[in-house]
Amino acid sequence: MSPTPHVGQTLGEFVAASHWAGISPALRHEGRRSILNHIGCALGVARDPAVTTALKVMRVTAGPATSTVFGQGVKLDAMSAAFVNCIAGNLLDYDDTHLQTVIHPTAPVAPAALALAEQRGLSGAQVLHAFLLGAEVECRIGNAVSPGHYARGWHITSTCGGFGSAVATARLLGLDAAQTWHAIGIAASQSAGLVENLPSAAKNVGMGNAARNGMLAAFLAEQGYQAAPAALEGPLGWARAMGDTPNLAAITEGLGSRWEIARNTYKPYPAGIVFHAVIDACLALRERLGVPPEAIASVDVAGDQLLLDRGDRVVRTERDARVSIHHSAALGFVRGRAGVAEFELPAVADPALAAFRAKVTARLDAGLPRGAATVTARLADGRVASLTVTAPIGSSDNPMSDAALEAKFLDNAGLGGFTDRAPAMLQAIRGLEQASDLSGLMSLLA
Amino acid sequence: MSPTPHVGQTLGEFVAASHWAGISPALRHEGRRSILNHIGCALGVARDPAVTTALKVMRVTAGPATSTVFGQGVKLDAMSAAFVNCIAGNLLDYDDTHLQTVIHPTAPVAPAALALAEQRGLSGAQVLHAFLLGAEVECRIGNAVSPGHYARGWHITSTCGGFGSAVATARLLGLDAAQTWHAIGIAASQSAGLVENLPSAAKNVGMGNAARNGMLAAFLAEQGYQAAPAALEGPLGWARAMGDTPNLAAITEGLGSRWEIARNTYKPYPAGIVFHAVIDACLALRERLGVPPEAIASVDVAGDQLLLDRGDRVVRTERDARVSIHHSAALGFVRGRAGVAEFELPAVADPALAAFRAKVTARLDAGLPRGAATVTARLADGRVASLTVTAPIGSSDNPMSDAALEAKFLDNAGLGGFTDRAPAMLQAIRGLEQASDLSGLMSLLA
DSSP states (O other): OOOOOOHHHHHHHHHHHOOGGGSOHHHHHHHHHHHHHHHHHHHHTTTOHHHHHHHHHHHHHBOSOOEEETTTTEEEOHHHHHHHHHHHHHTTSOSOBBTTTTBOOHHHHHHHHHHHHHHHTOOHHHHHHHHHHHHHHHHHHHHHHTTHHHHHTBOHHHHHHHHHHHHHHHHHHTOOHHHHHHHHHHHHTTOOOBGGGTTSTHHHHHHHHHHHHHHHHHHHHHTTOOOOTTTTTSTTSHHHHHHSSOOTHHHHTTTTTSOSGGGOBOOSSSSOGGGHHHHHHHHHHHHHHOOOGGGEEEEEEEEOHHHHHHHOSOOOSHHHHHTOHHHHHHIIIIISOOOGGGGSHHHHHOHHHHHHHTTEEEEEOTTSOTTOEEEEEEETTSOEEEEEESSOTTBTTBOOOHHHHHHHHHHHHHHTTOTTTHHHHHHHHHTGGGOSSSHHHHHHHO | OOOOOOHHHHHHHHHHHOOGGGSOHHHHHHHHHHHHHHHHHHHHTTTOHHHHHHHHHHHHHBOSOOEEETTTTEEEOHHHHHHHHHHHHHTTSOSOBBTTTTBOOHHHHHHHHHHHHHHHTOOHHHHHHHHHHHHHHHHHHHHHHTTHHHHTTBOHHHHHHHHHHHHHHHHHHTOOHHHHHHHHHHHHTTOOOBGGGTTSTHHHHHHHHHHHHHHHHHHHHHTTOOOOTTTTTSTTSHHHHHHSSOOTHHHHTTTTTSOGGGGOBOOSSSSOGGGHHHHHHHHHHHHHHOOOGGGEEEEEEEEOHHHHHHHOSOOOSHHHHHTOHHHHHHIIIIISOOOGGGGSHHHHTOHHHHHHHTTEEEEEOTTSOTTOEEEEEEETTSOEEEEEESSOTTBTTBOOOHHHHHHHHHHHHHHHTOTTTHHHHHHHHHTGGGOSSSHHHHHHHO
C-alpha cells in the first residue's frame, strides 16, 4: 500500500501531466477572458503613480530587457516585468474575483506566464495552459484556508498568488512533477501580504512579489533547489502557520475534473463587489423612470449586514467612494454609469454627486441574500419605484458577457491613453490560443 | 495630549535620528565582530552548491553589476548580491545567534548594507551604523512575537530579517523618519519563511528574500510608497497575523538605551547551539585524560529535555551530525576539534567516529539548566572522569574572544579556498570603521 501522497506532490503531478488537449474549450475561453480583463485593468492605470513608481524602482536593478511592461514603452527582465504588471492589474481591485476565496486570480499568475513566454518565445496556447494551471492551484490552496486566513490578516491574493505564479512558471519551464512540487514548496516560504496594508501602497508590494517570487521559486527548483515534502501541510508548514485549521482535502479533491478557475468572475464597476447590486438597481431605475436626478427626493437602499458594514460611510476619498452605498446610488441616478472616472477625485468632489449622496439612506434587510440590494426611489411628485437585484452583472449567476468584457477592455485601454491601439490589442488577445508566440501582442502592449 | 505613536513610527524616528557619535565603542566593536563572523561563514561555503545555484539563478535576471558576491569573482545588482550573500552567511547556521529569539541577526542585514554601500561608495562607519540599527529593529520585533512565532511555524530569522534589511537600507539611503516607518511597514507585507522548510533549500529562499525584499521596501519608500500606519500592530497587521498574542511594548521599550544586538553571540562549532556544552566538555576531558579514544569504554552525556529532544538520534547525514549528542561527543574525544569538516559526510562516515558514537549514551538530568551538559567518561582501566559545562564558549556568559573569532574567520576562509587573502581580509574588517569606502575590502572579497 502506497502512503498518502503529499499535497504538493499531488499538485506537481497534476501540473506536469496536464495536456492541452484535455483542457475544454469552455475553460480555454475563461482563461482568455481572464487575461483580457487583466491586461485591460493594467492598461487603465498605466499612468498611475503607484505603477510608474514601481517601474522606476525596478528599472534600477532590473536585468536583461526581455519582457514588456504593459503600456510603458519599457521592457525589464521577466521577474521585474511581472512585478510591475501584477501591481497594475490589481491596483484598483477592478480585476477578477474567485468569489469563494475573494482571490483576484489573474494578477499574480498571468504576468509571470506572459513575461516568461515573451522571453522564451513560447506560444499563446502554452501561456493559456500555464495560466489555467497556476490559477487553479492558487484558488485551491486558497480554498483550504478560507475564510480564516483573510480574517487573521492575510491578503489572500498576495499569499496564494505566489503559488499560482510558481506553478505557471514551472509549467512553462517544463519542470517535471517533482520539480513542480518543490517549486510549490519554495513558494510557501515566500508567501506574504497583510490585510492591514491594503489601504496603502504596501499592498502593491505584496502583490508584485507574488508574481515575482513565484517565478523565482520555479527558477530555483529548475536548478535543483528542493523544499520540504510537506511544506504545505506539515505541522510547521504553510497551512497551519497561515490557516489555523486548514481543510487540506480542498486542495486536491476533484483536481482536473472540477476547475475553480472556471468560476472566475469579472467586475463591471471598479467598486467593492457588494455594491454592484446597488449600482445595477439604480442604473435600471434611472432608465425606467427617465427623470433627472433633481426629480428624485430620496433613495432608500436595503441590503444585508455586510453591505451596511462595508458601505455606510462618509465619502471623502477615492477609496471611500469605492466602498460607499451612497456614492454607488448617486452614480446610478446622476451619471448613469460607474466606470473608473466615476470613482476618482473629480467625481468624489462633484457637487451634483455630493448632493445626491445626501438623499440616500441605507438600512438593513436581513432577509436579502449576500450581495443583493433593494433600491427604492421616491420622486418629488410622489411616485415610488423599487427594484431588487439579487444577481448583479458579473456575479456567478449573471456573468459579464464577452461583449461586455470587451467593452470594459476598450474602456480601460482608453483610460490609459491607448484608444488607437486598443482594437488591435483586443484582436490579438482573441487570437491568443492560435499565436505561435507573443511578439504581436507584446509589440501592441509596449 | 498627543496620541500614542505607532510602533513603526517610533522605530522610524529612532533610526532616522540616530547619530554615530552616540553609538558606544563597545557596540561598534560588537557590530564589527558580527560582520567579521558573517563574512567568514559566507566565505566558508562559497563552493557549496546551495550558494552557487542561488548565484546561477540570480545572474540570469540581475541588473547592473555593482555589488560583490563574496568569494565568487562576480558582482550583481545590490539586491541580487544581498540575496546570495545572505544565503551563504546563514547556510550552515554557523553564524551568530540572538539567544532570546534564536534569530541569526547578521545574515539578512549586513549583506544589504554592504551591497548598497559598495554601490554608492558609502563609508565603513555608515555600514556599521546601518547594520546596528537594522539588527536592533530586527531583534526587537522578534522579541515581540517570541517564542510563539517560531512554534507556530515561522522561521524567525527570515520573517524578522526583512525588517532589519529594510532599516539598514533606509538608513544608508538617508530616508527620513516617516519614510523609514513606511519601509518597515512595507517589509511587514513581505515577511515570510517556514520552519517546516528548514531542512531543505527552501530555507535559503526565505533567508535571501529577507535581505533582498527588505532592500526593496526601502527603495520603494524612498520613492514615495507608503504602508498602513499600524502595519505592525494593527488588528489585521503583522504582529497579530504572525504572533497570536504579541508583546508590542518589547519593540520600543528602552530603545537606544538597551541594545539587543549588543547581546549577539557567535558559535565556535557549526552544530546546534544546545550541543556546544557537550563538545566543550568532551574537548576538556580529552585534554585532561590524555588517552586515545580506544582507552575510553563509555561516555555518558546528561542534559535537559531540550538537549535530548534535539540530539538523541541516529546519525546518517550531515544534518543529523549537526544535531547529534553522540557525534558531538565523538568529535571531542576522537578528533579533538569540531570545525566545519567534522560535520561533513567524510566525518559522518568515518569508522572511528561511528565506533565512538556507539559508546555514547544520553540521559535526562532535569536539574541541569538549558544549554548545560554533564559528560562522564569511563575508561577501560576503570578510571572515571566527569565535567559539567553550564556556560559553553560562545554563550552570553562566556563569549568568544576576539582572537577566537578571528581564528574562526581564518578557518572559514581557508575552507572556502581563500587562505592566501584571509589575513588581508581580516585586516580590512578590523579597519572597517575607518574605511572611507568599501573598495579595499570588496576587492579582497571578490
